[in-house]
Amino acid sequence: MDLLPAATEVRENAYAPYSRFKVGAAVRGLSGAVYQGCNVENAAYPEGTCAEAGAIAAMVAAGEIELTEVAVIADCPEPVSPCGGCRQKLAEFGRPDVRVTLATLDGKIAETTIGELLPGHFGRRHLDGE
Numbered sequence: 001m002d003l004l005p006a007a008t009e010v011r012e013n014a015y016a017p018y019s020r021f022k023v024g025a026a027v028r029g030l031s032g033a034v035y036q037g038c039n040v041e042n043a044a045y046p047e048g049t050c051a052e053a054g055a056i057a058a059m060v061a062a063g064e065i066e067l068t069e070v071a072v073i074a075d076c077p078e079p080v081s082p083c084g085g086c087r088q089k090l091a092e093f094g095r096p097d098v099r100v101t102l103a104t105l106d107g108k109i110a111e112t113t114i115g116e117l118l119p120g121h122f123g124r125r126h127l128d129g130e
């Protein structure tokens with residue numbers, strides 16, 4: 001399954017009554033399986049979660065802890081840019097060279113990597129000296 005169609009599909013289920021900004025994300029686990037996530041907002045605004053976080057949570061719940069590809073899509077003029085927190089979450093589970101496809105609903109696409117999104121990220125190596 002291609003990631004962008006998977007992200008586009010799950011975006012339809014986004015719960016975004018406050019921002020009206022629906023986001024879909026899909027990640028591929030090391031096994032090849034695809035995991036989808038959408039943003040889920042809350043009346044208590046800070047309790048909302050991003051699409052990327054949902055996709056990562058689905059992957060981990062399925063027993064995988066490494067992702068090899070990411071796609072994120074939203075309806076905006078320029079390809080959606082993952083927030084700082086999501087960049088950190090992606091860096092936890094993906095190597096810096098993992099490809100990230102950022103897309104708009106009308107077909108604009110930007111290709112980047114986890115390393116470009118968050119250079120020098122804080123990680124496990126800082127905690128245990130690996």
Ligand code: THU
Pocket residue numbers: 016019021022023038039040041048049050051052072080081082083086
């Ligand atoms: N959002 C995501 O889900 N992912 C992104 O990459 C950018 C922002 C969500 C959070 C919130 O529900 C809405 O988009 C507006 O910020």
